[in-house]
Amino acid sequence: NFSKTSRKFSSTSLKNDAFSPLDTFPRRHNGSSDAEIKVMLEAIGVKDMEELVLKAVPANIRSTESLALEEGLTESELMERLKSIVSKNKVYRSYIGMGYTNTIVPSVILRNILESPGWYTQYTPYQPEISQGRLESLLNFQTMVTDLTGMDLANASLLDEGTAAAEAMLISFSARKQKCNTFFVDEKCHPQTIACLKTRSEGFGINVIVGDALKYDFENQHKNDLAGVLVQYPATDGNINDYSDFSAKIHSLGGQVVCATDLMALTLLTPPGEWGADIAVGNSQRFGVPLGYGGPHAAFFSCKDRLKRRMPGRLVGVSRDASGNKAYRLSLQTREQHIRREKATSNICTAQALLANMAAMYAIYHGPEGVTAIARRIHNLTNTLAEEIKQMGYQIKNEAFFDTLNVHIEGGADDIIRKALTVNINFRRVDNNTVGITLDETVKKEDVLDIIQVFSKDSNKKSNLVLPDKPTIPQKFIRTSPYMQHRVFNSYHSETEILRYIYHLQSKDLSLAHSMIPLGSCTMKLNATTEMIPITWPEFANIHPFVPADQAEGYEVIIKELEHDLAVITGFDGISLQPNSGAQGEYTGLRIIRAYHKSRGDDKRNVCLIPVSAHGTNPASAAMAGMEVVPVKCENNGDLDMKDLELKATKYKDKLAAFMVTYPSTFGVFENGVVKACEIIHQNGGQVYMDGANLNAQIGLCTPAGIGADVCHLNLHKTFCIPHGGGGPGVGPVGVKSHLVPFLPGHPIVKTGGDKCIGPVSAAPFGSPDILPISWAYIKMMGSKGLTSATHLALLNANYMAVRLSNHYKILYVNQQGMCAHEFIIDVRPFQKTANIEAIDIAKRLQDYGFHSPTMSWPVANTLMIEPTESESKAELDRFCDAMISIREEIRSIEKGQQPKENNILKNSPHTIEMLTKTTWDKAYSREQAAFPLKYLKTHKFWPSVGRLDDAYGDINLICSCPPVEDYLEN
């Protein structure tokens, strides 16, 4: 029974039996000591953790058993275990290509970005004044992509090449005013890209035709219903095709030309933007991001100016701050799905910021000359290899190539591939008769000699490798336009310079290394070093996603064990780790539900009930999955309106596909009605989809499956410690009950999913395997007790803060016992009238206090939602509460007329050093009040690097690549 579980609340203090090892992890992950916990419990007015849980969590969902997981490992035990697991991975030389190639990650970037908490613990830069560093870096990424693809602008990354192509397909439809139904995909695109595109097309009933684009008779077949085409350049077989006339033809039919491409090749080839493509997509992985068995890497998306307002994902733009200084920000926020909801054309939210930053830094470190030299060398080696292979009597199928050869070996592909494996080399098996070889920057002369040896019948063949002097890239493809001419790509080529640039940017950005980031719904908890260390081990980092299974046995252990542990934690029967973000998880889950209904002949079930309080990705994902969204009301107290739910469920009885619910609710409350709600849905033939964003409040106390959900996505980047990386990477696995297991997503190259699987939702079979060890390690080190203690503390911390702040602010939405779950909302709407103050003013003023704002105006406009997580200490919670209380007093001084309604300490916030050191000071408050309103700030101040952003200016004057040099301050 429950009280047994609860009595197991594991203290954060040291074990003291005589021999047990002491480097236990839960006391490092959790923020407070036993003594502090006691004080917080007292403040809330409960006698122990058990009482807190009893009051916060409804009885009918509480688990009666503790989690059936192993005891937590200590940090050093974990490292030992992981080393033995990773040693099962075999790092071969992979020439498989298909959008993934080996790369040399510059050590200085590896260590100071990918391995640096100052970068990886950042949140998405929604607070631009304390995020100028990564905004600049993402703008560099956009500029690099724009330049290399020859387009007008690019976004700040997408999840992978496959889904980026799918996004491009959808834009082709939205861009065509006329209704149309067909999208054409060239058969020489990467197979996983074609598969992702097909998956996405299904929700919309799009007719995807796969064929030979250059031969297809578009004029006669699709005069009026062609939205666009996708071609790959260079193609998956390595060939470089001329699509200029083709593009003109497609345009004349009203379609868009989407080009999947390769940034490295584009340093040498005429970019798609110059031969007529409208959109370019691809993977930036080979710009210094480890393979990681498939991810995470940053996909890119660039397009022509006229498509810019349709572009999916985040877009950094140049604007100005309150003093008129240049400042960066996320542009066109109105496009984001949390505003557009079911009208959104994309559900992308978390993307791949950290990896985009790495790729941008790679470009900056090498500069245009450097990357061109790398590309040229790769091409030289490929060219030389081609010549040698031809001399041995083989035919190279693709005439024009950059780095990839398709070698014809009548009936002999498998033999060659087997022979290659004996010398630790992986080729691509294209078909019975064809072997693919893709070279990359890590390839050395000796590697090429080894490849030649595989093809040679003479086992002692010697070769000199002479560069053939006949050109292989036809003149018409040779790039003539310059790229990466901006100063940022031409200044930091020594290690000292790039190190300082990385540090300079980092110094502008607030991260978890500075102070708590209490973003409701985002769960900004500790990303522990021991969890992070393994991801850059070469045995994890340097594995191609399509290697034979026996080379990835270490990964298999991690994947299997993580799936198992997540199933235990959620109560589900099957897990897929393929989705790369929460929103992708939603999409996957809904597609699984659709497939399930269809498998039972329930084709009509396409209505999705979604509470009005839901996160914007919910309706957006439902729309992507081809569902009709029907909103469900909420009560004034935030609870689901059960009457309305019942009404809608019955009304759409025959069409009801799913109900999406977040639990605890997006308002931060364990609602009583949740079990009932699930019953209603099931009674009406629907399936229950749970948005697992708030799982951090459930672990060990209840389970999504136990509550009644059929599917749920988890956010490993929230609940399970994958860092947010400034806006990605993420992993959004789905868990499902047994009846849905057969439908888990498949993959065209590596078998995944069930026997009635839906198509792949990510380009790589297991999504982003390289970061799975993080979540795996977290679960292993916390163990059953540790995980439950974290949940306890998440609840305790939120309720403690709510109690402290309730004397100063109105707390919205608590349950009947007055308890919130792991987060809570404070209402600042009254201040609009009393002091002309809005949530944004408080958010910006919090920066002056050294804090990142809580979630602003979601789920309720003009409120702030606070989620402390278990990792914050009581001292930090108090510091934040002190700041909020101090701000309340500042608001009071406006209410009292001691400060004007404009030009006051909140409206002018955040205050930069530049503002505060101006000779003239004409404010109703002092410089010291502005800068150091509380004593701790004298020693612990974090300074915003620009003043408040001018959002309107930036959206009107959209500039999404590095501003011209003249705009920069001298040096």
Add this chain to the structure above:
Amino acid sequence: NFSKTSRKFSSTSLKNDAFSPLDTFPRRHNGSSDAEIKVMLEAIGVKDMEELVLKAVPANIRSTESLALEEGLTESELMERLKSIVSKNKVYRSYIGMGYTNTIVPSVILRNILESPGWYTQYTPYQPEISQGRLESLLNFQTMVTDLTGMDLANASLLDEGTAAAEAMLISFSARKQKCNTFFVDEKCHPQTIACLKTRSEGFGINVIVGDALKYDFENQHKNDLAGVLVQYPATDGNINDYSDFSAKIHSLGGQVVCATDLMALTLLTPPGEWGADIAVGNSQRFGVPLGYGGPHAAFFSCKDRLKRRMPGRLVGVSRDASGNKAYRLSLQTREQHIRREKATSNICTAQALLANMAAMYAIYHGPEGVTAIARRIHNLTNTLAEEIKQMGYQIKNEAFFDTLNVHIEGGADDIIRKALTVNINFRRVDNNTVGITLDETVKKEDVLDIIQVFSKDSNKKSNLVLPDKPTIPQKFIRTSPYMQHRVFNSYHSETEILRYIYHLQSKDLSLAHSMIPLGSCTMKLNATTEMIPITWPEFANIHPFVPADQAEGYEVIIKELEHDLAVITGFDGISLQPNSGAQGEYTGLRIIRAYHKSRGDDKRNVCLIPVSAHGTNPASAAMAGMEVVPVKCENNGDLDMKDLELKATKYKDKLAAFMVTYPSTFGVFENGVVKACEIIHQNGGQVYMDGANLNAQIGLCTPAGIGADVCHLNLHKTFCIPHGGGGPGVGPVGVKSHLVPFLPGHPIVKTGGDKCIGPVSAAPFGSPDILPISWAYIKMMGSKGLTSATHLALLNANYMAVRLSNHYKILYVNQQGMCAHEFIIDVRPFQKTANIEAIDIAKRLQDYGFHSPTMSWPVANTLMIEPTESESKAELDRFCDAMISIREEIRSIEKGQQPKENNILKNSPHTIEMLTKTTWDKAYSREQAAFPLKYLKTHKFWPSVGRLDDAYGDINLICSCPPVEDYLEN
């Protein structure tokens, strides 16, 4: 001939042959591009690098051959090679003890201090206003040591336990007014400590007696000539002895009691300060610093208040800044050897700051309860093991123990040790009949079972490991006093909290990650990531210094190859890597010279000629080596006064031991007379000792041996890229000509050195092997050409800056062609009269410009010595020159009376944000002028965290541990 060498100037640009790999290193290490180099050459007025070298370096010393080293490896080739080398090391479980034990390095500390350029690239905190972070951290170290040893104060680290004991011995002599000659060492001290102490005693003719301290008849034997005693607590055999009565006896004889001890044991044992010891020394390695085959680790030194002004090494103290705020600084700077010269009682300069910081953070992360729990667990395991071993019929020789057992096995020690090796376990071989076993925090129950198995005759022996309930630490030894009660040790026990604390401290400190640190004579060049990555690989990190040679074969390769390469670079015939700092290298070299003379019967040769311009460690080291220092004059132009040299050399003909010379000179000039000077010395029977601090100007152009030196120390922490770590670690190898090779230092445990070796100068046989891969990697990646190009650029950069600054400042000391070497001095003495401005004012004002000051007032009072190194880019050199020129204009405004002679922009510098945001502003200049005198500062400002330090206050009110909590600002 030379021009051949010079034409080989290797461009920093990309190679462009078709296939060669592109991740070459020299262009990353060197700061400027070919185009920038061209501009700089033009500015200097030379047509190419060759002409520059011809003008700067005297013809008679220039090498005619290029360096006989391998071609440079690329970064990825280096990594591959190093991985294959390190795989030769075997990581066994080492229970050897002797002051070195395995430890669990908390990942968060490993990654965010040891692996963080923000920490490891810092310089010694001589500029306190931009070093408050590491000063606070070192103060934490001092406080921890003070508390645990029960002393009144502690310093900020020494090089190792052996030399710390030697320093303590010397203080015992200086503290005793009466002349005396004897120092007694208990035979149960670690053998390497005894050996280091003996080495050090020889220079002074100290009579060191080794014996059983508790049985020795001091009263009758040494009534009047006993300076002190050294005991070990717990002793090297693990026994805990009661020294309270003994201490009283020694005190009554006027001697000091020095106690070598173990911080971990002291959490449980009555600390030496409480039973009467006057000085405590030891190694803090087991507080979370990797073994690293012997180093680097931080030794500690603490003592009673009355000895404080005799304490060697750096001492952090609490003082206040210009606004009266609490601020930390290095105290008692007047004690530093650059002031006391030959009257110094120690030559310690570079110490072990980075490792001291790690140890302090370990203590902070665990807190007093945590470290006590660790100690108790180690003791429990040892206690249990002892019981099991006894039950098997063996005798434990030491009755009272903490973590170490000496097991008696009549004639069977070797058998047991062999058996242990078969299961990857190392014990200590004490003698034929005795095996030593020391446990540590990494030991698990299973490890203890494995140990038991080794001793068991029954190969299937099972044991339950029951903790015996009889106490093994006698009551009188049980510690009752509290320790580490300060808030800093009781606040940061969660990973989030310690991470923020580490970042908070780091954010106050300027490092190479921010801007150039142009310290003359310190060579603050790039510490490249690829060089740094290997040092935390477990196969380097986790090796005990006294393992059998076959477990350290990877290290052997590194050591041999590095010795070889350094010999090639310097022209010497033998190298010892044992000395842990430049000063230790000097000491070693001089001791070798003495031994050489003695071996030829030249006992009387003990005069050391040292130019007045020499670094303070030179005379201090000579004094340590028991030499008589005779100064040699310099000319007005900075050159050696050859007449005076000849005079002194002839005068002391019969007593002449050595001449110490720095080359290029400490004034930054390649002096013409150097060859002649060496000849004069040799003619008079002396040996030439070269201080290699300035070797960065020589590599590839000339060699110390070629110039005429017999011995030279190198600073791997200057010329060869080991980072300064905020004041250490360092490595100061010596190179010698063949006649001196037999005298290279030996070691009592592991064979090193020649057949007439002097005693060890460090506790570990190879000094600090864990950081040798850094220098090894640097040389391997640069190769012959790369190393020479670095020297070229070091000369170019210095001469370029000198030319730019010469229009604004007087440049002291250039050669007849107007050239400096790799550094130069600017004279600011005239401003004393014209504007009341001193070097220190310029140094502090430079902080406002975001720069660390050049070397101040050395070698010439009231001047600044600038050394840019090859790693700085032209852009950075220009930025620094712009700052210096702008400051010159500020001085002019004082000269012109536009600003007062006090309370002006220089005197008030550095300006903190707190100063600049005060409501009242009563200066003759604006806030903006103070903060942003140049435009780049608007975006690239580094802020000092306190105002100018009040040095006098701090020396008078010496406080050297964390100030009481009340003094802290409310957090």
